[in-house]
Amino acid sequence: MKNDTNSDSSKPKKRRRDEEIEAESSSSDRTLSLEENLTFSDTLVALRIMRAQFPHIDKVSIRPFILQSQLYSSVNDRTQVDRELESLRRERVLRVFKLNTGQDDHAIMFLDDYLNQIECVVKRMEEKKQVNLEVFEWFQTHVLDSKLEPSVGHEELCSLLSIVGKVKDEHISLLINAGILTRQLIDPDMYWFAIPNIGSVLKGLSQGRKEIISFLNRRKYKEMMLALLEKKHLRFSPLDMRFHLRDLIGSGHLKTIHTPTGLVVQISKD
């Protein structure tokens, strides 16, 4: 069940096998298995635990985020999840961002983590000797505080930023370059709030999803025991299997069935 594909030279194969063995041993060291900890009672508890379980990614410095579909698979009542998320959002504990990876993908990040992420980006820009860096201060104090939705209009953004100082187009370009704002494709005047440095992780997310779905589709009955599936190592995604499984179960692509020997994960038809 190891994903040994044919590679040309023996050396890379050996290295990959070593990595796989390492990954396996580290995952068996983790005391929490997905099967036992699939659901939680409360949204905030689920968010905190999933934040702690966020995989460590080597090349990119990114703070933990949680996908909304992961929350749906972790708490039984979806309406309760939506309402608790809404009240947490209003209390400014966390922020919700719309991602461009799928139809209804949203990422949730605790506000402290998000501010830390912005700080990292600002620091990197300072090293490159960028000017106009005060716009990040303005952004954090005025825009983030008052705009709790995932999107903001151009006019409103300018008016909120110009409370402190004169805002120019270069300021807004700087925000877009940093990855904090993205333009909306459907509406030229609206921006989405975004998490900086998340691009490669999102690519890994889509590829990882495809990999799991195609792996299960190739099996005879399109299903597998959760305990075994959890131990597999993903080739194309830096995020771990547990992250992807929670996301796919929550978005409805996979469903879990209770069997006498444990949970079985199956591709859901329709």
Next chain:
Amino acid sequence: MWKDIGGREAGQIRPNSFANRVKSHRLSTLQLSNYKDIVSPHKGSINSLQVDLTEERYLLSGASDSSVAVYDVQRATDYEGGGHIAKHRSVFVVDKQHEHGHKYAISSAIWYPVDTGLFVTGSYDHYVKVWDTNCTRVVMNFKMPGKVYRTAMSPLAASHMLIAAGTEDVQVRLCDIASGAISQTLSGHRDGIMTVEWSTSSEWILVTGGCDGAIRFWDIRRAGCFRVLDQSQSQLGRRPPLLKRKVSISKSLSAGQNSSVKPRAPQKRSANGNGVRQSSVGRIPAKGSVRQRLHPGMLSSQDRATAHYGAVTGLKVTEDGMYLLSAGSDSRIRLWDVESGRNTLVNFETVRLQTSKPIQLATTQDPAVVFVPCMTAVKAFDIWSGKTCLTFRGHYEHVNCCCFSSQDQELYTGGNDRQILVWCPSRLISDGVDAGPMQDQDNWSD
């Protein structure tokens, strides 16, 4: 069942709750009917189904092969299977060969709300036609600038007979049967309009959903829409909290910057059953300087709030007129409180919904259930919790429309596989054998 009847007789159960109990029980046993069948003469996918509002006896269906058919769902045309299976063939069919029939697919076929003497069809050939049922003749023709996606007439209308037509053009047109002309156009949407519904509590309120993802409420007696639903404006629970007026913080900030925008003139409206409050001035997004002077009613066209991240493909107002259900191509179904205009955040577990065609939803009041066509199945959700109660799998291809007859608790669904399926509460076999229709020769009940 007998215990409930005894309780009702003794006065322990109130009449309404008794009726609701029987209806919920029957609803929970809905399944593909094994004693009733509707024979569909259509050669194209079925896009619209509606049972008439007065008697709930005649079912009208419109299909992609430009055909319209009417079926009597209460009396069968013939029986098969030894008298056990009732076949309902169409009472009449109108198709392309009709001299004034539609040329392309019919997207919407609705009954005239007052009686079954007229019906209205809207089609992709840019025409809305009004037909006389008894002679199957076209009485009136309205030409639209684009493909007609939906037509609707108000079930409560006592002083107007307007057909609201949603087309791929950005304006909603109201066609008047009394005068034979298009009497009003409502502007505000930024893309085509996929769904149109009249309010069930006021004859003047129209709700439209567009391909731009916006849902707008129009009062047809004045210009412009008075509310645009925004999915980020939410309330936790069925009704907003009584004492605190929850205004979200971003809106209060934009209210402060509104001094340069001309405030909308306060509209006085006589309480007409629906106490819909007009939106506060703060809803208008702030503009630094007003570039053009707009009529106060048209200020809403600058409101770009969206109710869904894709197109709005289905709308349904609940029978009490207090809540609105909307389905979008982002595969989300949202429940809106009409009075406050907020998203109640009920999460309906849908994986995928059809995106290219409008879908028709059906609701019942008690028990509060909504029937949604989800790809090849129809799912029944509980309105307040969002959980799936029942799933109806029977169609071979995508389901486009469903219609619930609350009198008989029967669900009719039509899809791309050209079939109309009937879902009935399960019946005991003994009922079918004893009350064989062959034996009962005359129609009187003794």
